[in-house]
Amino acid sequence: MQFQPILDQINDEIRPLLGQAGTVASYIPALARVPAAQFGIAMRTCEGEEACAGDAATPFSIQSISKLFTLTLAMRRMGEVLWERIGREPSGNPFNSLVQLENEQGKPRNPFINAGAIAVADRLLNDGDAQRDLLAFMSSLAGEPIAFDEEVAASEAATGYRNFALANFMKSFGKIDHDVTPVLDMYFHQCALRMNCVQLARAAGFLCRDGAHPLGGAPAVCTERQTRRINALMLTCGTYDAAGDVAFSIGLPCKSGVGGGIVAVVPDQLTLAVWSPALDATGNSLLGLKALELFVAKTGLSVF
Amino acid sequence: MQFQPILDQINDEIRPLLGQAGTVASYIPALARVPAAQFGIAMRTCEGEEACAGDAATPFSIQSISKLFTLTLAMRRMGEVLWERIGREPSGNPFNSLVQLENEQGKPRNPFINAGAIAVADRLLNDGDAQRDLLAFMSSLAGEPIAFDEEVAASEAATGYRNFALANFMKSFGKIDHDVTPVLDMYFHQCALRMNCVQLARAAGFLCRDGAHPLGGAPAVCTERQTRRINALMLTCGTYDAAGDVAFSIGLPCKSGVGGGIVAVVPDQLTLAVWSPALDATGNSLLGLKALELFVAKTGLSVF
Amino acid sequence: MQFQPILDQINDEIRPLLGQAGTVASYIPALARVPAAQFGIAMRTCEGEEACAGDAATPFSIQSISKLFTLTLAMRRMGEVLWERIGREPSGNPFNSLVQLENEQGKPRNPFINAGAIAVADRLLNDGDAQRDLLAFMSSLAGEPIAFDEEVAASEAATGYRNFALANFMKSFGKIDHDVTPVLDMYFHQCALRMNCVQLARAAGFLCRDGAHPLGGAPAVCTERQTRRINALMLTCGTYDAAGDVAFSIGLPCKSGVGGGIVAVVPDQLTLAVWSPALDATGNSLLGLKALELFVAKTGLSVF
Amino acid sequence: MQFQPILDQINDEIRPLLGQAGTVASYIPALARVPAAQFGIAMRTCEGEEACAGDAATPFSIQSISKLFTLTLAMRRMGEVLWERIGREPSGNPFNSLVQLENEQGKPRNPFINAGAIAVADRLLNDGDAQRDLLAFMSSLAGEPIAFDEEVAASEAATGYRNFALANFMKSFGKIDHDVTPVLDMYFHQCALRMNCVQLARAAGFLCRDGAHPLGGAPAVCTERQTRRINALMLTCGTYDAAGDVAFSIGLPCKSGVGGGIVAVVPDQLTLAVWSPALDATGNSLLGLKALELFVAKTGLSVF
Structure with missing residues (x-):
């Protein structure tokens, strides 16, 4: 599958929606002053192919x-x-x-x-x-x-x-x-870890590689069994009180943060990171979730 | 993969454990009098291949x-x-x-x-x-x-x-x-529906076939999108208050009942039904869950 | 103490407030159609002296x-x-x-x-x-x-x-x-018992007479100890989720109903019944509570 | 009423029960090492008459x-x-x-x-x-x-x-x-205030004197209205999760502490302080409550 065009399409579809809905986390000044109208997406396959679009190189607070x-x-x-x-x-x-x-x-x-x-x-x-x-x-x-x-x-x-x-x-x-x-x-x-989408998609890479280090070479990050378990926890508990809805509508293990980032895993295939600061009522990135829905719809990738 | 030998192995491993732990649901006489020391397992692939072992033909109350x-x-x-x-x-x-x-x-x-x-x-x-x-x-x-x-x-x-x-x-x-x-x-x-493992594995078959009727021919049971969503709900909510643990240790969409049955789905591949009446503290079949763990360990099949 | 003038004063002070605030219970038609702008008050001392004012003879649904x-x-x-x-x-x-x-x-x-x-x-x-x-x-x-x-x-x-x-x-x-x-x-x-304030003040009379029948003659309604306990329960639990506030501001054992009635007890002295259909947010009669506050302020009677 | 003989009787009845039941608070060493088998009682009328018995002069941690x-x-x-x-x-x-x-x-x-x-x-x-x-x-x-x-x-x-x-x-x-x-x-x-029963009965004295300073002379501690309200709060909330039961069985405003002390008020008449370190399951002094029940039974004093 050609992923770069897909991420570009997603970016094209999300851009017009920026700034329309959701609220940036405001409980501390450093988060409150982040401009809402940003969106980034990056991915990395388990073979090491990478793609990204939008503000994928802009660092943000990864929070949860x-x-x-x-x-x-x-x-x-x-x-x-x-x-x-x-x-x-x-x-x-x-x-x-x-x-x-x-x-x-x-x-x-x-x-x-x-x-x-x-x-x-x-x-x-x-x-x-x-x-x-x-x-x-x-x-x-x-x-x-x-x-x-x-x-x-x-x-x-x-x-x-x-x-x-x-x-x-x-x-x-x-x-x-x-x-x-x-x-x-x-x-x-x-x-308070500060990372961008490209870095996050890479860092989570062991979750689609049965625990192997995402960049290869180094010893395994964890075992295959542990990797599956972490993915399972992400699916059932990774997006606050919306985990059931996210499993229902996206169907991928995800972990979100109130900085607007979300990491998602397609086991054995790839990891994704999306970021857009405006949050929905459940504390998850509104357009981040939307982007993941688009990705699943366009690729047919889902664990179910 | 040859499934019949795998089910036979699981049956062989489970049989010695029958009657050792767990409690048969006792809130109504018709459930309370079911002998605890029974175990059945059946499966059906999305191509229609079937396998079963143990008490797979014994009907039970499918309950939830x-x-x-x-x-x-x-x-x-x-x-x-x-x-x-x-x-x-x-x-x-x-x-x-x-x-x-x-x-x-x-x-x-x-x-x-x-x-x-x-x-x-x-x-x-x-x-x-x-x-x-x-x-x-x-x-x-x-x-x-x-x-x-x-x-x-x-x-x-x-x-x-x-x-x-x-x-x-x-x-x-x-x-x-x-x-x-x-x-x-x-x-x-x-x-109070009364079914056996073979029937349940078949009946749930649309869940591994993107909604297509399990026996073919008839119109689709539901859409592909609905099928994914049902599987997601099974994974996050299908086994009472143990759904997180079941996702963690088994990693398959499951739906259990206090009659001791559990249906599990490997999307795009097969459906499984297991049955053993003795329940654990969460109301799920103790040896049914054990059998599913063995199945996942032996086949490597899991959504994560 | 001359009670009739006090009840008249209370009635005079409450009348101008009728219909201004509160909501009549509306969950069944027979309660919903009761006109809000009514107020009655009646009392009976443990010696049998009675006084009343306003709509004290109008029957209502005593509810709780x-x-x-x-x-x-x-x-x-x-x-x-x-x-x-x-x-x-x-x-x-x-x-x-x-x-x-x-x-x-x-x-x-x-x-x-x-x-x-x-x-x-x-x-x-x-x-x-x-x-x-x-x-x-x-x-x-x-x-x-x-x-x-x-x-x-x-x-x-x-x-x-x-x-x-x-x-x-x-x-x-x-x-x-x-x-x-x-x-x-x-x-x-x-x-659904239907009574008026005069009847209620009389009927509760055993609570200010150590359990003796309110009208005398008949055997005791309950023992002195039981009477004290009923009064204690009324004080701590008699007015829904406002019992603490009612004890704080009125200081008498009370039992209210969503029909707008409230019975109050001054142990060893008298019982009171007030009624006004409009309820406050806690389900107690708004002007009924107000009347009891006035009664306590004018008489100095309170258990504390 | 002659109060000294009543306190003596209560002390005589409580002494044989010391050390039989209840548990001394043990969450900090200074409380845990207090010997359980102690009991004190003291009171002071609103006219200034005092009486005490048992370990009424022994200081303890008044806690709550x-x-x-x-x-x-x-x-x-x-x-x-x-x-x-x-x-x-x-x-x-x-x-x-x-x-x-x-x-x-x-x-x-x-x-x-x-x-x-x-x-x-x-x-x-x-x-x-x-x-x-x-x-x-x-x-x-x-x-x-x-x-x-x-x-x-x-x-x-x-x-x-x-x-x-x-x-x-x-x-x-x-x-x-x-x-x-x-x-x-x-x-x-x-x-961590350290007081004995005699001091506590005195200090709470404003609660039976409409807010007047317990020892006279000084300006009022609070208003009559405030005093009534404090008594009401003690009755509805003063003994942890047992307030309803204490109102039911004793019928006096009380405030207890996990040091084993309890202060009680008979409005317009007297204040009482009891102390015995062993607590019941609700965190109130087991024999302190018993002593208050005896006091109410012997004197007939109760707000209800």
Whole structure:
């Protein structure tokens, strides 16, 4: 299949819609000032073919997409024991709800809600310098240096009362081992990773290659079985409270962030990254989802 | 791939485990008296090749698996308008919870929780004789006559207070159009459909054939797009509160019932039906899930 | 204290406010067509002195005020065993919520929420003809014949889906012994009792007389201890989700109904009944509460 | 009435029960090491008559009883505006639940749950040195110097993750104005007030004297109307999730703490303080409640 023309078509169809609907995340200034009328799309096949269109080279804050990569790091370090602290079920509730945490004694339902990612960050603090390790991991996956946006990390920390509430609440149940402050420092930094679509499509590449490093050469990122499981979690839990609808209408494992990015996987074939800052009511990129729907419609690629 | 030897191996591995764990559903006598130590498996490829092993010819009560077929009927009759009354998100709660219904003003989160299936039954009562139509649909799909187990239907009705509560609750929000009694009569009958693994694997065949009738010849059961969507719903919502775990460990769209049956789909390839009456804590067949895990491990087939 | 002038003053102050705010209950036609601009107040001291003003002789549907009388009947028949099925805590939730019932396995939090009153009705069906017994009880307390408004009872039954849901839900937990239909028939009839303020102030008289029959002569209605407990329940649970606010601003045990009536008790001194059909957002009579506030301000009577 | 003999009788009846049931709060060492087998009772009439028995002079950590005094301070400083941030309804849920906070956008249901008392502490930080002011207030009320137990305050701070979660959660809704750290420093200190039964019965004395200072002479503590309202809040919300049961069985406004103390009010007559460290399942002093039941039974004093 010729992918570049398809991405160009998608870009052509999305451009006229820019700025018409949705709302850019406004809870911190660094996100609020991102112009809404941007759209990028990039992909990479498991053979290494790449294509992109629109603002695919513009870096943005990957926010919750980082949960995908910290989960991968934690799974490969800890194996099955990770799941003693974190569930694997969709939350059925807004992504930062405390209700379910209370019902389930401080065990987050899955690693892609905020509480779950904070629990993963706590696990990553067990060994070495978690922030440095994450940067090294991301840079290796993307094939070029990736950095934190320190302004974003500082803003997240200064206003992240709800995440402080979540972390303290889990700690009250004995489900967080480290002090809340360094755990959240890790979490706020991972959310502040700055990448563009091309880098994200590359970095997620192991998810369509049975765990093999996306750029080849290096040792495998994780096992085939772990890769399938991460894809399954993305499909059932990767897009906040809209996961069911996204599976229904797009049918690909996806992980989104409030920065407007979404990573999607076609197992054994390719990974995609789309970005457009304006969000729908569920916190997912409005035109990002639209672009993925177009991609599936044009290519017939879907896991179902 | 040679499937018959694989099913035989699975049967050989499962047989020694029969009767060791899990609990047969006991809320009605007709289910409670089913001997636990039974296991059947059957499959059918999209080309029509069939294989089966164990108690694949023993009929059982398909219970919630029926929700898959009534949903299909309702989708092809009503199209998009069906979703005004029913959501498409995982429930994140036990399958018959009233809490979420209250929060969401009587709109069930998806068509595979009891409330959702009751809402689907209400929609099916709009046209013709819903029970007769369902029997005709099932018989056509299975290629042989399918009937209700009237004893089961009567027992469900006599003890189904929670379903009466759900239906009345939805009606209090104006989300059920017909009288509660005929809606639940339809619902209790669909749960009482009596089929075996071979029939179920066949009947679900349209789900691996882009909606084409499983036995060929007849007009399509539904569109390709609808088929993908049904598969997506099965994956995210088909196995009660364990859908996330089942996606994680098996990675196939599945729909289970408390009679111990599970239907699974490998899109574009085959459908599977497994049955073993003893349930795990989530209400899914313990050895049915185990058999599906073995199948995926032996064949490498999974959507991820 | 001279009470008649006080009630006259209250009537004079309330009259100009009639029809300005609040909404008459509209869920059944017989309630919806009651003119909003009515107000009555009546009282009776424990020595038998009576006073009234405004529309105190106009009969209305007492609705949830009946829960006070059925509770009294059940307490004197069953004693402590009643509380195995019903709690004594404020609900902290809208009065007909199913959530708490689910969390507490079908045991209603108190006898004044709908679920609790339905559970009380179930208990009353254990002996004799519950509806006839209730009429006899009310007529004896009021000193004149009291009857059901059969149109109201029939309308409640025809539209009471949420109460059917509650009753079936409790039955699913084994917390209702009789069939749902006769239990709700009793419940819908008790809600349809038709009384005026004078009759209600008299009928509740045992609550300010340590359980002695309000009109004297007859045997005690209940013990002093039971009387105190009923008053305590009225204070903590008697006015739907506003009980805390009513205790805070009025400071008297009260039981309200969506017909616009409220019964209040000044222990050892008097009982009051007020009525005005327009309700506030919590389902309590807007001007009824206002009148009680005025009464407390003018007399200094309050339990605190 | 002769009160000293009554307190002596109560002490005689309670002593043999010491150490038989209940559990001393163990979440911090300073509380965990308090010997369970202690019981004290003290009272003071509105005329100034005092009586006491048992371990009435032994100081203990008043914990949540402090919420009564900080509420009084905040009410007299702020008047009605206080209630913009705090509700007045019973919680219907365990005392430190986050669920209701989420449903109600960070507004605690009442000032006696932890979240509510933290919100009150935030209000008190608006003016002057809140901790010093509280000590001055308590010392004035008790007529002798009252101090914080700094070990308890430090332990509360070191382990109070759930309170950090509550405060951060409210701050995420914009319902806490000051930084979380000083707000909780105030809160942990108020919980660490160290007093005995005699001091507490005295200090609460304004609640039975229409707001007049318990020891006379000084200006009124609060208005009569405020006093009634505080008593009402104690009755509906003062004993965690057992408030309904306590109103039902004791019938007096009470405020309890997990240190084992309970303050009770007989309006216009007297205040009582009881203390026994072993708690029941609801977090209230098991024998403290028993002693209050005995007091009500022996004296006939109750608000109902």
